[in-house]
Amino acid sequence: MPQPQRIAIVGGGWAGMAAAVALQQQGHHVQVWEASRQWGGRARALDIPAPDGGHWTVDNGQHILIGAYQACLQLMRTVGVETAALQRLPLDLRYADGLGLHLPDWAPPWDAAWGIARARGWHWREKLALLRTAQRWQRQQFQCPASASVADLCQGLPARLLQDFVDPLCISALNLPASAASGQIFLRVLQDGLFSGRGGSNLLIPRTDLSTLFPATAAAWLQQHGARLRLGERVQALTPTTDHGTAWQVEGESMDAVVLATPCAEAARLVQGLQGVPAPLSGRTTAWTNCAQALPHTAIATVYAHTAQGPGLPAPMVALRSQAGAPAQFAF
Structure with missing residues (x-):
């Protein structure tokens, strides 16, 4: 021991x-x-x-x-x-008008296949393109070059799929837009969520x-x-x-x-301030500090809305349509 x-x-x-x-x-x-x-x-x-x-x-x-x-x-x-502290729901990326992707509570890959096939507002060519792309990712064992972004992975997908599926999933899972998010981490999320077993893609809302x-x-x-x-x-x-x-x-x-x-900036401050570090480690701590300091910080804004009346939302989580100059992801 x-x-x-x-x-x-x-x-x-x-x-x-x-x-x-x-x-x-x-x-x-x-x-x-x-x-x-x-x-x-x-x-x-x-x-x-x-x-x-x-x-x-x-x-x-x-x-x-x-x-x-897990x-x-x-x-x-x-x-x-x-367990009751979390509300478990099948993956639901629909907008308030009902358009978008909603998976049934089935075992993979049938939940994803059925959800994509039944997605409202998508043309059959778009659904087929997403199924083919997902199949390709699976054949590649959800691996990609370390430098690839999510946008790189999704080249060739129709614009509607990028807007209604890739971007919302990327923001919710990685907190970054597709152009800046790691493709490898995105594929790992898809592998764990959509192919790891029944319930892996469920949303757990506090x-x-x-x-x-x-x-x-x-x-x-x-x-x-x-x-x-x-x-x-x-x-x-x-x-x-x-x-x-x-x-x-x-x-x-x-x-x-x-x-x-x-956060990386605070960790860099502490490592940079080390005194009396042995020579073999000094170069490594300097390199690590430089790397940590170079990581960018991206803020995410939350808006709290209150109304004394009204029907509320149709679901605990509803996707919002994002526009240039008016970014938005979800309402809860």
């Missing part, structure tokens, strides 16, 4: 809390630092003023899971999140706020199991050391290892 280690996790978002839960299960001594005053990072709850003078709990953007995310779902079960859905619940679980949590405390620097057999000093604490689960 490996000797338990003292492990610092910098960042209390979903990635940091997932790492903390997994390491705590393995018997390590975990400490988590989170700079903000709330767990969850980019997927957390927010309190905003309500029109009646009270407050609403909303999410900082809508985040969706799919049925193929490891994430298992972590949620581990910390005590009930019934509760995102903090409760995992990070805040994970924090409570970690405290119950002996982890130390440092909310509202920013790690200013990491100091490598060999004193007393430890490897790192983190805010005055001796640690054997450090996990960086922060």
